[in-house]
Amino acid sequence: MSRGGSLPLLRDRGDGARAHRHGGARAEQSADRRRGGVRGRCDLPGRALVAAGAAAATAMRRAERVGVPFGGHSFPYAPGVLRLSGDPEAVDQRVLEHYRLWKSHFVRPRGDGSCAVYAPDAAYPYVAEAQGYGMVISALMAGADPEARDVFDGILRYVLAHPSSGHPDLHAAQQDGAGRDVGGANSATDGDLDIAYGLLLADRQWGGGYRASALRRIDALRETELPAAGGPIKLGDWSSGHFDEVSRTSDWMPGHFRAFRDVTGDLRWGEALDTHLSLVRALQRQYAPDTGLLPDFVVDAGSDPKPAPGRVLESEHDGDHHWNACRDPWRIGADAVVSGDARARAAAGRMGRWMCAATNGDPGRIRCGYRLDGAAYGEGASGAFVAPFGVAAMAGGGGQEWLDALWEWMAASPPEPDRYYAASVQLQAMLVVSHNWWPP
Template sequence: MTGRAEARIPFGAHAIPYAPGTLRPSGAPAAADRRVLEHYRRWKAYFLRSGDEAGGRGRCAVFTPDAAHPFVAEAQGYGLVITALMAGADPDAHALFDGILRHVLAHPSANHPDLHAAQQDADGRDVGGRDSATDGDLDIAYGLLLADRQWGGGHGGHGDHDEYDYEALAVRRIDAVMECEVHPTTRLTKLGDWSSGRYDEVSRTSDWMPDHFRAFRAATGDPRWDEVLDAHLSLAGELRARHAPATGLLPDFVVDTTSGEPRPAPGQVLESPHDGDYHWNACRDPWRLGADAVTSGDARTRAAARGLSRWARAATGGDPARIRSGYRLDGTAYGDPDSPAFFAPFAVAALTEGGGEGEGDEEAGAAQGWLDALWARMCASPPDPARAYAAGVRLQSMLVVSHNSWVP
């Protein structure tokens, strides 16, 4: 791939260490890297579309057969982060990143040119209002920062490829997120650039991405991102203490965020009657909290992730096959078992169970055994080509668990 920059932090180099005390799966790190690479190759084969299938020559897009539309913002954000982290192992990673970016830039939100229209149909047309989804924009901006650290700017130009200033694009998107997708008073993430009225008081916990907020602060120098980080971690702690003291689980959606008394959704506010439960959005929270804990060493996210891991280990008797796809905040299970979207994030949280003060050999061994069981479960089967969401969550969780994730 002439004209492409070499990866500065190649996959498998483990060049940026995690916080002291972070566990890792038993066995050789290289063996874990091979399992990640196997899943990545299948993820590419099943879910990456290019050319006319992605809206035109030179474009790529992540296909989501299980979503409301074939191409959604969340999946494009996942694709940018994944391809940036896999550079060095996949010689096409840089070109794939630029292809997905080209798709994103071709579909701006109707409300702000530096945000992404959240949904496209099979013909590449914006649908569903042409407005944004906050989680997609957060990951797109984060992926751009990873790309700048990985390849620098101005290395995309050859053949059908443009040159991109990844850092400039990232900062513009970060500023747009602050302007349109962060509440100016509470500093909590909103659902999208369309949120107003009663939706202005709703926040989705899976959009609470502490490592992203830290990276945005470093990239922009904007101190408001410190306020965003603190607001989310403070509210997460309050919710756990008041509504889930035995489990540490967070709900899909929080309501009344501007009233001074935020609480889990009391039923359906956006998606389903389970909006106030640990459901198909919040299942990502152990990954998001755990990823920050192991990369930043922040005691707040470490305590949150460790609590989730210990609850899940006790609730399942250390058997990942017993993790269910849905829980009330008190730990009552109601979902089916065996979705990677639910069990894989707990492996990220399990990384935080090492290095506890006063922890005996028996507890340390149980923690390591839990992580190893989760890792084995993650590696045991290939991704389902009909389940892009679960595949994306599992692959990104595997990147963190194998110590191949880093913050730009």
């Protein structure tokens, strides 16, 4: 189905994977790419990841001299945030093991000095969301993986080679196996939010020209995807007509908005932060007072926000807590543990406490899909649904025993090669839970 920029309607495959929706333009000039800090080639998986233990990780941290090395735990989380009961070095080692598998399964060289995160369970093998995840993950793993900057720069090279047709500083959100833009070559908000955030992390880690590239992308996001009159962020630079009033709750990333506000001094990002946290609270109170769960999509977003009444973009579950909104406890919870914002903490805590009670403290009973009233309809369990509640637990969503149980489930659930989405969400949740997440 075409809709003037033309993102295809996507379908949940019904097998625990999630079909994606995306679509993006004019090439950025080679000078821009140089300013973006791209260097070298992405020869992966050429050199093995050296992560044989805490001593090896410490040695690599010394050698690479990054700004915030993985395992340093130097950024203090907000007061009152729960910590895992286990040994921090053992926890870090488990994250390294998951990262090694994630990298071997999904980071693929493209033959032109670039690499990209492969998404076998998405609508197309290369999607913007995956590249954003890859940039954030590789920047956070610096100091433990000597190839982290090569991975980051290889993905950035790929992103710059596929600009959106809607704005040259955004990313075309879908490519086929041959690397051709498909689905209208438009942007997807979540992908560009993470790409910009990843660039800010890279600037903190390695310096160079990453910051200038991040600022251009942040400006493009504000220009095309933040409504001038307020209201939640749009689906992409293609949103217009009916879709101008649709927003995806998993694009409501308060930690990103907070970072963009602080880096740019642009008050629009501060307004976006307040708008989205207020919307979360209102939706929870009106539509999920018992569970706190959020829907995948919100309609009438600028006037009378409410859960989608059925299919508006992806499936009949667009108004349920489905394969998009499953990320919300992680996104909101990460901001809560880093910033200490009482609004984020209350929202994440509400979701987490309900899930702990609904499963009687057993993470294996979390299902892949819920009505907002808590009725489960999905199968389970998947890291995409389970792991985000570990972040929510840190923010007051269920207590110490629940947090430790969620971690044990994650630690015992390695990435599967055909489940990029679950593996990527789980790994990022593990980075938060292990105290290896920090603002740029």
